[in-house]
Amino acid sequence: LAKTTQPISMDSYEGQEVNITCSHNNIATNDYITWYQQFPSQGPRFIIQGYKTKVTNEVASLFIPADRKSSTLSLPRVSLSDTAVYYCLVGAGGNTGNQFYFGTGTSLTVIP
Amino acid sequence: DSGVTQTPKHLITATGQRVTLRCSPRSGDLSVYWYQQSLDQGLQFLIQYYNGEERAKGNILERFSAQQFPDLHSELNLSSLELGDSALYFCASSVADRGRVGYTFGSGTRLTVV
Numbered sequence: 177l178a179k180t181t182q183p184i185s186m187d188s189y190e191g192q193e194v195n196i197t198c199s200h201n202n203i204a205t206n207d208y209i210t211w212y213q214q215f216p217s218q219g220p221r222f223i224i225q226g227y228k229t230k231v232t233n234e235v236a237s238l239f240i241p242a243d244r245k246s247s248t249l250s251l252p253r254v255s256l257s258d259t260a261v262y263y264c265l266v267g268a269g270g271n272t273g274n275q276f277y278f279g280t281g282t283s284l285t286v287i288p
Numbered sequence: 289d290s291g292v293t294q295t296p297k298h299l300i301t302a303t304g305q306r307v308t309l310r311c312s313p314r315s316g317d318l319s320v321y322w323y324q325q326s327l328d329q330g331l332q333f334l335i336q337y338y339n340g341e342e343r344a345k346g347n348i349l350e351r352f353s354a355q356q357f358p359d360l361h362s363e364l365n366l367s368s369l370e371l372g373d374s375a376l377y378f379c380a381s382s383v384a385d386r387g388r389v390g391y392t393f394g395s396g397t398r399l400t401v402v
Contacts, residue, residue, distance in 0.1 A: 208389070210389075217376065217396070217398075219290070219292075219378045219380070219393025219394055219396055220331070220378075220391070220393050221290075222392065263331075267389075276333040276346060277333055277346075278330060278333075280330055281330070
């Protein structure tokens with residue numbers, strides 16, 4: 177399995193840019209990198225997905241270096257409502273099965 | 289509203305009992321996944337179905353079983369319930385079962401075993 181490692185927690189002030197890094201040294205060639213956000217007592221919500229280089233959508237950017245052994249989720253100008261747990265998942269599904277396993281995630285606290 | 293519907297939202301039952309949790313996937317999604325989330329265990333993958341067939345199994349106990357019906361809805365059956373089974377149970381769905389898979393989660397069923 178492509179095991180992922182993230183910081184357990186992070187704090188940031190409102191309006192700051194937040195970067196959360198995930199290490200996945202055993203990533204396979206077919207694996208995608210996907211990030212999810214989870215609020216208490218709610219299901220995780222898909223944020224962004226990428227394979228290499230940089231992906232940007234309306235809420236976040238995902239940076240993936242050439243060796244793909246890590247990835248960084250960037251949240252621009254966070255607000256209090258961004259306080260949540262963020263998970264990175266690595267996998268390609270199918271018979272590899274390694275897309276299913278959520279790690280401990282990073283608990284982000286945004287401070288006023 | 290994510291498009292994934294889970295019922296019931298809350299369930300309280302006694303030890304030793306059996307319950308059924310239901311999930312309707314987002315329209316067009318063929319894959320259904322079940323997860324258990326308790327305070328000390330995080331999100332635990334239980335099982336996946338794709339178009340009616342079991343595709344992958346995770347940390348699912350023998351007392352638990354699931355199935356996906358022809359209309360693609362899925363049910364998770366939990367039997368001989370124990371106090372430790374109290375948790376949030378999430379269902380997720382996706383179009384495919386490999387490659388660029390992105391899950392859409394439901395709002396969960398909170399199970400309390402007393």
